Every structure is written in structure tokens, then in C-alpha cells.
Amino acid sequence: MSNKIARIISGSIAEELEIETGDILVSINGTEIRDIIDYKFLLADDYLEVEIEKKNGELWTLEVEKEYEEDLGIEFEKEIMDEARSCRNNCLFCFIDQLPKGMRKSLYFKDDDSRLSFLQGNFVTLTNMTDEDIDRIIRYRICPINISVHTTNPDLRIKMLKNRFAGDVYTRLQKLAAAGIMMNCQIVLCPGYNNGEELIKTVNDLYKLYPSVENVAAVPVGVTRHRKNLNEITLYNAKSAKDEIDNVSEFQQKAIKEIGTPFIRLADEFYVMSGTEIPDTQFYGEFEQIEDGIGMIRFFRDSISKSLKSLKLEGKGSFTLITGVSAYNEILWAAKAIEERNDKVKIRVHKIINYFFGETITVAGLLTGQDIMKQIQVDSVLDYIIMPRNMFKAGENIMLDDVTTDDLEKHFGKKILICDCTGEDLIELINDHI
Missing domain, CATH: 3.40.50 (Rossmann fold)
Structure with missing residues (x-):
């Protein structure tokens, strides 16, 4: 059972209520708990009616008065209380497709789960989300969400993700932005596909959604020696890396004047590869994109x-x-x-x-x-x-x-x-x- 409780935090509300490991969380305030998103949202209240199924099959309804954002103090067997959704795309730049055989099984799992984006900061493409999933994000105010955009050109995105359902990303971003959902966007740059003029078009489209789209991180495609029977990918070199820096420079200066930040930032690899000096500290704001390798050198x-x-x-x-x-x-x-x-x-x-x-x-x-x-x-x-x-x-x-x-x-x-x-x-x- 995905809602089975694996651990009770010492001194917690759950311990006081005699909730035990092995018990199952059924509902909160009459709403069935489907996954961690339901749990986190319904938990954010100062009065709860919590239904627990005990190990012997008894159903307990427990009344809980607590601080508004106070946790019950329980952990589940599965972090998201469900199986993680695997990616339905076959991206031409996918790093996992370039792994050698014989590595541990978990490395080959392609996750594309918005719940992991919320909990762990993972990037998702939105391609395996239903309209109901999008509506639930809006209803529960789940944000920020990290989204792998790559391009807002519908035909190009379908080509790059090799998924005929991948072309509507901008429509979905517009819907989330209209509802005030905060988003961080990522672009994996593949020379000859989504860089240059295509990159500027994508960035301008995303800029229209500011401030809901807070920032954009652009990272260079990575190609391993194990890449076989896949689309040919051109790598960045010193010249093309410098060209990409110059390509976004005019937009960055415009954005700095208008909103105080460059909006799009390139990974440190572009500067190292081209021998270009890393931008100053102010350029990186609060270093929100450091996990993408954006500003790591300057921060260090x-x-x-x-x-x-x-x-x-x-x-x-x-x-x-x-x-x-x-x-x-x-x-x-x-x-x-x-x-x-x-x-x-x-x-x-x-x-x-x-x-x-x-x-x-x-x-x-x-x-x-x-x-x-x-x-x-x-x-x-x-x-x-x-x-x-x-x-x-x-x-x-x-x-x-x-x-x-x-x-x-x-x-x-x-x-x-x-x-x-x-x-x-x-x-x-x-x-x-x-």
C-alpha cells in the first residue's frame, strides 16, 4: 500500500495520537489521499480529521488541532506515496540513453514527475501530465515547478523530444502563468537545433510570462562515448560557445534594464570553454540556478x-x-x-x-x-x-x-x-x- 507509514517522528503529533508504523493514512478532512501532493496540501490547516487504518483493520478517525503548517510527523514507505512517473519522451539529447550497460538499475530510470519537481527540484517536460494534473497544480498552488522547455517552437519541440504530444508546452506554461504558478525553466542547447535564433525566440516567449517564469537556465548538451545508434549531435567548441554568449547578450542587457536581472543565464561551461570571463556576482542574483551549473564558479x-x-x-x-x-x-x-x-x-x-x-x-x-x-x-x-x-x-x-x-x-x-x-x-x- 502506497500510503503505508514507515516511520513516526519522536515527539510528534502522530506519536502522541498512537499512530504506528504499518498503519495506513486513508484520508484527511474526508478527502482520500492519493499521493504526497494531496497530503502536503491537506495538511496545511490548523484543524484536521485524520482517518487511519490500523494494522488490524480498524478505522480510526482522529481530530487534530495544530499550528497551521505543523507536520504530523509521519514518513511513508514511498516518498511520493505512488510510483514515480517515467518519461514518455525519447529526447535526442537524453543522457540516460548514452549510459553504458551494466550500471545500477536506478540510473536508467527516466523520471518526469511533477511531484518530484515540487519535492526535489527535478525538471519535468509536462508531456505526461493530463489537463487534470495541470488543474491540480493550480488548485493546490504547487510551486515553483521546474520545467524542461528546450524550445517553444511546437514542431521543433516535437522533433527534439520525439513525442507528438510535446508541442503544446507554451499553452500549458501560459495557463500556469495566468494562475500565478511560479516556474523555473531549463533549456538543453543542441547546436543546429534550438540554439542561435531559435534560442532567442524561446527566451522572448518565456519573457512574456515573467514574473511567473522567474528565470531560464541554458546548459550545453552532453555527449558520452557510449552514444550509439542515436541522432548525431554537434558539441559546442570554443568558438560556438562564445557565439552563444554573444547571442544572448543583447537580450540580457535589455532584461537587466527592465527587470533588474538577465532572465536567461548560460551555464559556466560556456564561459570556461570559450575562455570568457565569468560574469560578476550581481549578474547571478541569489544564485537560484546554481544546481544547473549556473554561477557555480562565481559563487565558489x-x-x-x-x-x-x-x-x-x-x-x-x-x-x-x-x-x-x-x-x-x-x-x-x-x-x-x-x-x-x-x-x-x-x-x-x-x-x-x-x-x-x-x-x-x-x-x-x-x-x-x-x-x-x-x-x-x-x-x-x-x-x-x-x-x-x-x-x-x-x-x-x-x-x-x-x-x-x-x-x-x-x-x-x-x-x-x-x-x-x-x-x-x-x-x-x-x-x-x-
């Missing part, structure tokens, strides 16, 4: 500069930092700044080339343990190894190829320290180990 630089003064000057120690090709120069810069601040701290930065997926994949988050172990000599590793958190599965210390921190520690004979992608966390880690 700023946080290193602010946190460097807190580095312990009396301590000493040595650290190996592991990163990918894209971030290598930034990590190297940070390492030198730290060493200059405290010359008793030694840092060695290792740039790992992604042979597993292919050398065109340069971000640290897609590196594997086997590439790390093959490219770093055991005797070159210093006292501690620092790795960014985005190299690991969320909430677990396991990499894409199932190599764990335990495996790495056994191989290198050194302690692995996991670091958030901020300068502040890096300085704190070093302080804790010198």
Missing part, C-alpha cells in the same frame, strides 16, 4: 575570498583535491590562495579526465571512482583526500560506477573528506583537519 570564488580570513594560521596539514577538467583552474586558484594564506598547508590538485563517459564530459559530478583510482598514483596522495559532494549519489557515499568512499579509502589508504561545492565548506574542512 566569492565564498573562498570571504572565508579565507577564517583559515587557521597555526595549523598544518596536507590535502589532495580531486576535480574534473572544467573546474580544475578554479580549484587550483583556490589551493594557491589557501597555501599563500598559510604556508604550512600543502594542497595538491588532481584533474581527472572522464574516460568512463568520454573526454567531452568535463564536469566533476559525472566522474567515476574507477577513473580516479586509475589516474592518481597511490604514493602521490597526501594526508587527506577532498572530493566534492556532487560526485556522489544524494544522501549516500556512492559514485556513479558504485565505487564508495570505503573503496577509495581502502585503495589509497587515506581518509576521504566530502566537501560541498562552496569555498566556505572547503575552508572549514581544512580547519577541522589541521
Whole structure:
């Protein structure tokens, strides 16, 4: 049963009411609970009538008086209380279609579930949502929603997503915007398809929906060496990356004058690839798009500069930092700044080339343990190894190829320290180990 309760939080309302693990949540205020969206919406009241089916089959109706947004303190066997909806598209740029065989099963699941967008920030295409689903988002005021738009050109979107139902995205965005639903939009840029003039058309269409569409993130398509029997994709290079920066520049300046932000921002990879200086801090606002790789370098630089003064000057120690090709120069810069601040701290930065997926994949988050172990000599590793958190599965210390921190520690004979992608966390880690 998808509504089965798996855990009761200690000291919670549920514990006080003697709700137990194994019980089933049936309804709240007479409305049947279908999934986590129903639960979250109906929970937001100060008086509830909660119907529980006990393990012995008894039905309990419990009256609950609580603070308006206070939780009951229960967790379910399935996070969304339902099976996640898989993607119905066959996008020509899909990264999952480019994975090699033999990886863990969960990596091959293509989710396209608006409930996960609400709960976890996942991006969805809206193609497997019914009109009833859209209406429920509006009724429950579920937002923000992260939407993979890619293009507002109906024919082009059908072609790119290989789904004949994919062309109505703009109509749905207009409906959500008219209802005041806040949205973040993403575009995976594929040269020759949705870049250049098509990108500007899409951005102008989305700009008409501001402020409901708060911002747009544009990221370059990624192609692995395992891409076989799929549409041919052209990758960005130094020239075409610079062309794309120039392409959006006029619109960005217009938007900054009109609304105070550039509205569309390009991933850091465009600037690194083209050798163009990263925009200043103000350009990125509150860094809302950092999970898309938008402004990560600027945020890292700023946080290193602010946190460097807190580095312990009396301590000493040595650290190996592991990163990918894209971030290598930034990590190297940070390492030198730290060493200059405290010359008793030694840092060695290792740039790992992604042979597993292919050398065109340069971000640290897609590196594997086997590439790390093959490219770093055991005797070159210093006292501690620092790795960014985005190299690991969320909430677990396991990499894409199932190599764990335990495996790495056994191989290198050194302690692995996991670091958030901020300068502040890096300085704190070093302080804790010198």
C-alpha cells in the first residue's frame, strides 16, 4: 500500500495520537489521499480529521488541532506515496540513453514527475501530465515547478523530444502563468537545433510570462562515448560557445534594464570553454540556478575570498583535491590562495579526465571512482583526500560506477573528506583537519 507509514517522528503529533508504523493514512478532512501532493496540501490547516487504518483493520478517525503548517510527523514507505512517473519522451539529447550497460538499475530510470519537481527540484517536460494534473497544480498552488522547455517552437519541440504530444508546452506554461504558478525553466542547447535564433525566440516567449517564469537556465548538451545508434549531435567548441554568449547578450542587457536581472543565464561551461570571463556576482542574483551549473564558479570564488580570513594560521596539514577538467583552474586558484594564506598547508590538485563517459564530459559530478583510482598514483596522495559532494549519489557515499568512499579509502589508504561545492565548506574542512 502506497500510503503505508514507515516511520513516526519522536515527539510528534502522530506519536502522541498512537499512530504506528504499518498503519495506513486513508484520508484527511474526508478527502482520500492519493499521493504526497494531496497530503502536503491537506495538511496545511490548523484543524484536521485524520482517518487511519490500523494494522488490524480498524478505522480510526482522529481530530487534530495544530499550528497551521505543523507536520504530523509521519514518513511513508514511498516518498511520493505512488510510483514515480517515467518519461514518455525519447529526447535526442537524453543522457540516460548514452549510459553504458551494466550500471545500477536506478540510473536508467527516466523520471518526469511533477511531484518530484515540487519535492526535489527535478525538471519535468509536462508531456505526461493530463489537463487534470495541470488543474491540480493550480488548485493546490504547487510551486515553483521546474520545467524542461528546450524550445517553444511546437514542431521543433516535437522533433527534439520525439513525442507528438510535446508541442503544446507554451499553452500549458501560459495557463500556469495566468494562475500565478511560479516556474523555473531549463533549456538543453543542441547546436543546429534550438540554439542561435531559435534560442532567442524561446527566451522572448518565456519573457512574456515573467514574473511567473522567474528565470531560464541554458546548459550545453552532453555527449558520452557510449552514444550509439542515436541522432548525431554537434558539441559546442570554443568558438560556438562564445557565439552563444554573444547571442544572448543583447537580450540580457535589455532584461537587466527592465527587470533588474538577465532572465536567461548560460551555464559556466560556456564561459570556461570559450575562455570568457565569468560574469560578476550581481549578474547571478541569489544564485537560484546554481544546481544547473549556473554561477557555480562565481559563487565558489566569492565564498573562498570571504572565508579565507577564517583559515587557521597555526595549523598544518596536507590535502589532495580531486576535480574534473572544467573546474580544475578554479580549484587550483583556490589551493594557491589557501597555501599563500598559510604556508604550512600543502594542497595538491588532481584533474581527472572522464574516460568512463568520454573526454567531452568535463564536469566533476559525472566522474567515476574507477577513473580516479586509475589516474592518481597511490604514493602521490597526501594526508587527506577532498572530493566534492556532487560526485556522489544524494544522501549516500556512492559514485556513479558504485565505487564508495570505503573503496577509495581502502585503495589509497587515506581518509576521504566530502566537501560541498562552496569555498566556505572547503575552508572549514581544512580547519577541522589541521
